Amino acid sequence: MSTVDQDMKKQPRRRQLSDRTIVNLFIWPALLLLIAMNVFPLFYSLYLGFTDYSAIARQQPVWVGFQNFSRILNDEQLWKYFATTGRFALLSVGLQTLVGFGLAMLVNEKFKGSGLLTTLILIPMMISP
Incomplete structure (x- = not known):
């Protein structure tokens, strides 16, 4: 031991x-x-x-x-570009939200063929690009 x-x-x-x-x-x-x-x-x-x-x-x-910043902020076209970008963003986000909620409500409903529809909607999201 x-x-x-x-x-x-x-x-x-x-x-x-x-x-x-x-x-x-x-x-x-x-x-x-x-x-x-x-x-x-x-x-x-x-x-x-x-x-x-x-x-x-x-x-x-x-x-x-600050010369670069003052020059670009005083440019009139910049503000037009901001407005165009803002409109595009609001429109695209709003449209995507509506389509997304619509698809979510459709997938949530139970009806004949809902499983197939859900599969068809989800397959493109699962397949890698």
């Missing part, structure tokens, strides 16, 4: 990683990559908005401050 105890004491214990450490080892690289791929371009684009920069002309960006 004492030899078994001594043998167990001689073997070095393997250190095991805790669940929290394993989670951190998986989360942090993904989080850092996400930040690098999303946050950096966001701030760089914001910086370029305050400069006179052309990607085609190989010149360094020149700081112009």
Whole structure:
């Protein structure tokens, strides 16, 4: 009995990683990559908005401050484009909502052939493009 105890004491214990450490080892690289791929371009684009920069002309960006923003906000065509985009968005979202509710009510009803109709409506959504 004492030899078994001594043998167990001689073997070095393997250190095991805790669940929290394993989670951190998986989360942090993904989080850092996400930040690098999303946050950096966001701030760089914001910086370029305050400069006179052309990607085609190989010149360094020149700081112009709010000049770009004041020029675009004073453009009359911009407001026409905003109005057109707003009308299109309201019309398309409204139409999609009506069609969606109509299909949902149709799928919810029980009648002869409702299973086939439900299948025909749902198959295009399930097939990958």
